[in-house]
Amino acid sequence: GNSVTQMEGPVTLSEEAFLTINCTYTATGYPSLFWYVQYPGEGLQLLLKATKADDKGSNKGFEATYRKETTSFHLEKGSVQVSDSAVYFCAPYGNQFYFGTGTSLTVIP
Amino acid sequence: GAVVSQHPSWVICKSGTSVKIECRSLDFQATTMFWYRQFPKQSLMLMATSNEGSKATYEQGVEKDKFLINHASLTLSTLTVTSAHPEDSSFYICSARDRKSLEQYFGPGTRLTVT
Numbered sequence: 001g002n003s004v005t006q007m008e009g010p011v012t013l014s015e016e017a018f019l020t021i022n023c024t025y026t027a028t029g030y031p032s033l034f035w036y037v038q039y040p041g042e043g044l045q046l047l048l049k050a051t052k053a054d055d056k057g058s059n060k061g062f063e064a065t066y067r068k069e070t071t072s073f074h075l076e077k078g079s080v081q082v083s084d085s086a087v088y089f090c091a092p093y094g095n096q097f098y099f100g101t102g103t104s105l106t107v108i109p
Numbered sequence: 110g111a112v113v114s115q116h117p118s119w120v121i122c123k124s125g126t127s128v129k130i131e132c133r134s135l136d137f138q139a140t141t142m143f144w145y146r147q148f149p150k151q152s153l154m155l156m157a158t159s160n161e162g163s164k165a166t167y168e169q170g171v172e173k174d175k176f177l178i179n180h181a182s183l184t185l186s187t188l189t190v191t192s193a194h195p196e197d198s199s200f201y202i203c204s205a206r207d208r209k210s211l212e213q214y215f216g217p218g219t220r221l222t223v224t
Contacts, residue, residue: 004152036215043113044202044215089153097213099145099153 002027006090006100013080013107021075021103023064023090031092033057033066033073038087038102047075047088080107111137113205115216122193122223129189130219132203138183139205143213144176147200159186183208193223 007022025031035047035057048057053068062077073090085107090100112135122128132142140161145153157173159165159180167173175197177189186205190197202218 043115043217044204046212096143096155096158097153101150101152 002031002092002094002098004090004092004098004100007103008101009087010104010106013105015082015107015109016079017107019075019077019080019084019105021088021090021105022072023074023100024070024072025090025092025098026071027092027094027098029094030068031094033064034091034093034097035062035064035073035075036089036091036099038089040086044089080105082107082109111135111207111212111214113203113214113216115201115203115219117219118217119220120222122221124194124223125192127189127191128193128221129187130201130203130221132186132188132205132216134184134205134207134214137205137207137209137214139186140183140208141206142180142186143204143206144178144186144188145202145204147202147218149200153202156188190221193221195223197221198223 004025032051034049036044037047048059050057050066056065064075087102087104089102091097114133116131142159144156147153156171157165157167159178165178180186203216206213
């Protein structure tokens with residue numbers, strides 16, 4: 001069946017530090033891959049996505065590359081800001097979304 | 110941008126009572142809406158998929174008589190938790206698929222506590 005394993009948090013970083021949140025998945029076929037972000041008190045927002053192998057999704061300085069050979073979609077950002085503090089969800093999509101457990105990120109000034 | 114609202118944002122009810130949660134797409138029409146449940150520090154789990162004007166499709170293990178879903182219009186779906194028990198306490202999140210773009214947007218969630 002389909003599943004996703006996401007790096008557990010919480011993660012605490014200083015402002016301008018480098019961020020990596022690991023995500024690996026198992027799926028039948030080749031799903032589209034998504035990262036969603038949830039800010040405190042708000043709904044899930046689409047952060048970025050990639051629909052086929054080697055595609056790179058990017059938004060707001062975040063990037064993730066669809067790696068078919070390692071079935072991974074790791075989220076990276078070169079320099080985090082306090083405003084990036086949120087919970088991040090990795091979510092492959094085949095015929096439905098499969099969500100990771102979420103990784104809580106706190107960025108301190 | 111596309112917005113999905115949920116009401117209420119949190120609710121406390123007594124064991125044995127029923128509670129209704131509304132999900133609305135505010136600036137787009139959604140022929141399909143989804144209901145998820147999230148336990149603390151766990152994944153969102155899909156409970157059911159509702160299509161406007163037809164019966165909802167429930168995921169395996171979800172009691173359809175306990176979690177009643179109605180999708181009466183292109184902008185509104187409701188989830189009613191009937192005869193709630195403490196184990197039903199959870200965070201319920203809805204999502205709506207834009208009928209034009211097919212993008213899926215998520216609501217802010219409703220926290221249900223059953224005492």
